[in-house]
Amino acid sequence: MNNNLKKLILLGGDVLTLYFSLYLTLIIRYWGSYKPEIWSAHFWPFTLIFIFWLIIFYISNLYSLNLAVNNLSFYQAAGRALAIAGFVSLAFFYLTPQIGIAPKRNLFIYIIVFGAVFYLWRNFYNWSLKSYLPKRNIGVVGYNNLVAEIINEFKQKPHLGYALSFVVDDRPENQTNGVRPISELEKLLKENKLDTVILSSDPHQSENLRAALFNALHRRINYVSLPNFYEAITGKVPLDNLNQMWFLENLNENNKIWFNRLKFIYDIILALLIFVVTLPFWLIIAVIIKLESSGPIFFIMERAGQNNKIFKLIKFRTMKEEGNDHSPTRAGDKRITKFGGFLRKTRLDELPQVINILRNEMSFVGPRPERPELALELEKQIPFYGQRTLVKPGLTGPDQISGEYHSPSLKDSLKKLQYDLFYIKNRSLFLDLSIILKTIATVAARKGM
Numbered sequence: 001m002n003n004n005l006k007k008l009i010l011l012g013g014d015v016l017t018l019y020f021s022l023y024l025t026l027i028i029r030y031w032g033s034y035k036p037e038i039w040s041a042h043f044w045p046f047t048l049i050f051i052f053w054l055i056i057f058y059i060s061n062l063y064s065l066n067l068a069v070n071n072l073s074f075y076q077a078a079g080r081a082l083a084i085a086g087f088v089s090l091a092f093f094y095l096t097p098q099i100g101i102a103p104k105r106n107l108f109i110y111i112i113v114f115g116a117v118f119y120l121w122r123n124f125y126n127w128s129l130k131s132y133l134p135k136r137n138i139g140v141v142g143y144n145n146l147v148a149e150i151i152n153e154f155k156q157k158p159h160l161g162y163a164l165s166f167v168v169d170d171r172p173e174n175q176t177n178g179v180r181p182i183s184e185l186e187k188l189l190k191e192n193k194l195d196t197v198i199l200s201s202d203p204h205q206s207e208n209l210r211a212a213l214f215n216a217l218h219r220r221i222n223y224v225s226l227p228n229f230y231e232a233i234t235g236k237v238p239l240d241n242l243n244q245m246w247f248l249e250n251l252n253e254n255n256k257i258w259f260n261r262l263k264f265i266y267d268i269i270l271a272l273l274i275f276v277v278t279l280p281f282w283l284i285i286a287v288i289i290k291l292e293s294s295g296p297i298f299f300i301m302e303r304a305g306q307n308n309k310i311f312k313l314i315k316f317r318t319m320k321e322e323g324n325d326h327s328p329t330r331a332g333d334k335r336i337t338k339f340g341g342f343l344r345k346t347r348l349d350e351l352p353q354v355i356n357i358l359r360n361e362m363s364f365v366g367p368r369p370e371r372p373e374l375a376l377e378l379e380k381q382i383p384f385y386g387q388r389t390l391v392k393p394g395l396t397g398p399d400q401i402s403g404e405y406h407s408p409s410l411k412d413s414l415k416k417l418q419y420d421l422f423y424i425k426n427r428s429l430f431l432d433l434s435i436i437l438k439t440i441a442t443v444a445a446r447k448g449m
Contacts, residue, residue, distance in 0.1 A: 017121050021114035045099045053085045059441040086111045135163035142200030165192040186212040186218045200226040209248035236418035247255040250425045271357040292339050295321035306392045311361040314352040347443050365432045366394025367420040388420040398423045401438040
């Protein structure tokens, strides 16, 4: 069972749970006087709010198999999503009195009933993923640090549904901790009922390896390269395998022409809409900034844009100007004003960047723009770091929804590059929408970014 099917089952179960909970609610609420007309009156109004509920569940990562495990993180995410969904439902029903039902008590009962049913359904599903649903048997050819990282992922996240059958390698120094010699590959392929073989070693370089894999074609095994498998389960590009050929083989820019045009259109429309709607708040923010400390309203800094073209990035000023050397922000930085701290926590300081988007200097989604001097230094230390500027920088990106905070340090910049290259390779309208929705959840939870 592949991961997309598992997510589809999860979504289908949630939809059934939503409607089953509504049915139970109406039975409880109208006990002894329930009629089919009551269901009809509630069906379409609740269907509308169920759409919002599913979106809220999605941006809360409740359809991520990484979170499909019965632990504190899952319960916190589920509880937060249910609270937001309940508030949205309350607002919807009170703002649309013309729908003809008064659901105050019904909604209260529904949230309790759904919470209980959802808890039982998700606990059963999460347990099934970990303990009952069939595992995908995996064999690995070749052993290195990347393989060790993937094996650790299997151990830490059994709910992903992978079972490691064997690892083979041709180097004697690696044949420890259960790693078998590559000469046993053909025998192991016969003995194990495999779904997938991950190829870390290059079959082009070994005639024996090619022969063993070729002789197993009738077993209908999927052969996947290690970098592609790593990307699929982590959402990152492995830098160990990065070379010029990776870019030539994976960045098919001619296929992105229509995507880039459509992205430009929705960037401009969305930026213009946000600018018009939020403009009154800009005036309030500007007044408070000026009253709290002397200095300009906006903080304008140089950033490296697409193809390393320098542009002026605009933010609301959040620091005092007196004695400020404009060095990178530190933890507990005394230069940050009280209102500036609020702007940073709510990400409202980023709001003026819609002007950068309207100027076609930025997009809503893409790698975050870096300071030119820092980017130049990182390019000297990290191979292919400059290739992250092949696309326009973004207001948010895959790194910002990773749940981790990454500083400008060398170690963290390597991690950011992995996420950025994954986005550049796989960018699409669906991926952009997914990142935008999850950014909303990240900002609301005040983590990452």
